[in-house]
Amino acid sequence: MTQTPRQLAFIALRSIHKGAFADGAVDQALHQSNLALLDRRLLTELVYGTVRRQRTLDALIDQFAKKKAAQQPPDLRLILHLGFYQLRYLSQVPASAAVNTTVDLAKQNGFVGLAGFVNGVLRHYLRASETSDPLLLPSDPLGRLGVLHSLPDWVVQVWSEQFGLEETDRLCAWMNQPPPIDLRINTLRATLDQVETAMNAAGIDVRRIPLLPQALRLPVGAGAIQTLPGYQDGWWMVQDSSAQLVGYLVDPQPGDTIVDACAAPGGKTMHLAELMQDEGIVWACDRAAARLKKLQQNVDRLGLHSVHLQTGDSRTLPQFVNTCDRVLIDAPCSGLGTLNRHADARWRQTPDSVQDLSQLQQDLLTAAATWVKPQGVMVYATCTLHPLENEAVMGRFLTDHPNWSIDRPPRSSPAAPFVTKAGWIKVLPHRHKMDGFFMVRLKRHDL
């Protein structure tokens, strides 16, 4: 069968439907094909976009086909998703091409007899969209946002309880936009000015980020990361601006002993080592050995010497008890603050998985607290916007540990302007234009 980007996208979608991760399925499709650059981009866009928008696309099938999406043969449902996705979201694909290629896809994949049906459904949608958006939305406000922005109702509910419907609408919309890519300058190897000058000389119009002294934002389409100026020399690494705030909140000092309890692939570990001038020890712990390998590659590229690796479960590392000046727990979480970065992430979490994560976070925090010396500091961070993983974990920890309290960073800290009345930082992507994050700095008070 000919390798068109649409056929390859369909195959990738089929494997995602069977449980594969979207990133892996796209990588595999690209690896096995010899498509030209534009077709590679189309394939990638089709797979990620279709996975991301599947709830909206199902709503269109429900509306325009006689049988509901859930009752369609699974492969035909994916083919219709691909067709609707192109018609609704890809302005660069002419409508006739979107319809014809989807009909071809149906014929090539066992639905010759339903080619007329596919054609009819898509053309029906096209006619209906001539005057206005034909998508019918549920009348209940949560379902309305869920279908419009293609998110599960439980996520919309969790957000609307925290931020209200209007802000949730904007937050949901953010999660369907291409994520920005930020760099954090390795100040042990280069200055912000130096990297900015090198990027500009290469025609890459980087932008500074207000309040963040080490951050530059890449323009859309800057090219492959490994080919950008300064990559090979370890001048910078990719790290979102909000993740950079975590390092400032820890505020490491030269000579400190620090444990980064959930460290891989190491964005924050490297930042801590840089902030302490690479003097002292940063233990990078993680239970995923393969991810620690990536961390080691980053350490080598940035030329750091103070980072030491420890593979294992951070709930059971007794060797660190009472040894640390600072501890960071960048906890495993549901990732609701970074849904725009992984097309399938919104469909992988459930209210039950959030409960499990909340318990794991609590256990990590309790174990890591024993590592901190009296008067020492511990920072807890997640890239989610779920109160069970943030405020609730914090509330329980503080109730169970009266010798700990929330500690504000010094005024001079780049993190200080972000601290809320409650004493923690909660980065909201649609307001701050960065990944959603929760972070709090805690201090141990007993002697």
Ligand SMILES: C[S@@+](CC[C@H](N)C(=O)[O-])C[C@H]1O[C@@H](n2cnc3c(N)ncnc32)[C@H](O)[C@@H]1O
């Ligand atoms: C949010 S990621 C960390 C990202 C990292 N701090 C960075 O900035 O690149 C969470 C990490 O926690 C690790 N992890 C999950 N459970 C763990 C446990 N019980 N002990 C140690 N690491 C764990 C995962 O393997 C994952 O690498």
